[in-house]
Amino acid sequence: MPDNPKRIRIGDRVVIYQRGKRMIYVADFWSDGEHRRQSLRTSNKKVAIQRAIKLEIDLASGVIHQVPPPKTIAAAIEDYTAFLKTEGRARKTLVKYEGIFKVFLAFLYEHRVSKLTQFTTACFDKFRAFRAKDHQKKTLYVESVVIKQFFKWCRSRKLIAENPISEVKLTKPMLVPKQGPNLPQMNALLAAMPVPLRTMVSILAFTGMRAGELQRLQPQDIDLAGGWIYIVSRDGLETKTRDSRKVPINTRLGAMLTAWPKTNKQWAFTMPASTKYPNGDHWVNIKRLNEDFQKVVKFLGLPIGREAGLTLHSLRHFFETFTVNAGIPQRVVDTWLGHRSDKSMAAVYYKLSDEESQRFMKMVPFGTGVSAAIAE
Numbered sequence: 001m002p003d004n005p006k007r008i009r010i011g012d013r014v015v016i017y018q019r020g021k022r023m024i025y026v027a028d029f030w031s032d033g034e035h036r037r038q039s040l041r042t043s044n045k046k047v048a049i050q051r052a053i054k055l056e057i058d059l060a061s062g063v064i065h066q067v068p069p070p071k072t073i074a075a076a077i078e079d080y081t082a083f084l085k086t087e088g089r090a091r092k093t094l095v096k097y098e099g100i101f102k103v104f105l106a107f108l109y110e111h112r113v114s115k116l117t118q119f120t121t122a123c124f125d126k127f128r129a130f131r132a133k134d135h136q137k138k139t140l141y142v143e144s145v146v147i148k149q150f151f152k153w154c155r156s157r158k159l160i161a162e163n164p165i166s167e168v169k170l171t172k173p174m175l176v177p178k179q180g181p182n183l184p185q186m187n188a189l190l191a192a193m194p195v196p197l198r199t200m201v202s203i204l205a206f207t208g209m210r211a212g213e214l215q216r217l218q219p220q221d222i223d224l225a226g227g228w229i230y231i232v233s234r235d236g237l238e239t240k241t242r243d244s245r246k247v248p249i250n251t252r253l254g255a256m257l258t259a260w261p262k263t264n265k266q267w268a269f270t271m272p273a274s275t276k277y278p279n280g281d282h283w284v285n286i287k288r289l290n291e292d293f294q295k296v297v298k299f300l301g302l303p304i305g306r307e308a309g310l311t312l313h314s315l316r317h318f319f320e321t322f323t324v325n326a327g328i329p330q331r332v333v334d335t336w337l338g339h340r341s342d343k344s345m346a347a348v349y350y351k352l353s354d355e356e357s358q359r360f361m362k363m364v365p366f367g368t369g370v371s372a373a374i375a376e
Helices: 045-061 073-086 091-110 121-132 137-156 183-191 195-207 211-215 251-259 286-299 314-325 330-337 354-362
Strands: 008-010 014-019 024-031 034-039 228-231 245-248
Touching (some): 008 045, 014 045, 024 045, 073 091, 091 121, 121 137, 183 195, 195 211, 195 286, 195 314, 211 286, 245 330, 245 354, 330 354
Antiparallel strands (some): 008 014, 014 024, 024 034
């Protein structure tokens, strides 16, 4: 190659120079009889020379890794999503990832970054700063973890020679105790609600199930005769942990469910008839259910919101706090809630029998009867 003041020769085989608007250094060299150009992924001359020296050594020793053909980030995300589906990831997880990647790709499009080889640590930092403006630390952390997992997968599939964010360390935000109603507040809330909303909120409050689990509840899952609510993980309708469980129906909830009219619809609770669903057979919209719940919360002068107020998920906090304070062993409560975070051997060895489960639930002083909420 002819000498050029803008080109820097490294050893006998490699020449480096800057190209593009961002003045990124690239290396020109010959390998296996073919001319190749490889980005050194830096605009810093000192770093570029260090990387070029390593490349020169690899060429001299015969250890040279061919740079994978460039692939768009959008195409790689599509492949990664297909991989997650093959691995059997829960539908809720896939939907969450889809939302994160949609925002991520929109950000990259605005910054003219489309290929995997164009993504840098600086780009990752800019994305995090952009999301941090109006999102909670926990949301930012979760999104960052998902993106790091994606690029780690790309590296494992040899879609990129190096993972540009492999060495980025994320700080997991500390868990902040969430607000939950006490029993008098719970009673006041239920007393102020119309029957359909009151019944659904009572199930969430007195079983600790997640709102999504209530949404997918089917009529046969409510066994009044046996005294159980079955939370079933079905194909395509999996629970968060992908495990099924059952929770005893306490006396107060049992009275409400006995008064609830029987249905032949697929779902135990449905939305009212609409133009799109004239038969009123569509499952409950969780967002709307939360909005209806928070209207009552606001009406009673209680705080609303995720940070220091009440949401549907606060009912899960109520259930755990109230049952533990009633003297129910934490492992029993965890079993009812479907928690799997405990990695101790007790989580493997402990088994809650049906008899003990029913006995413990009878010890919880939720109150009795349909009118218990109004009686307070």
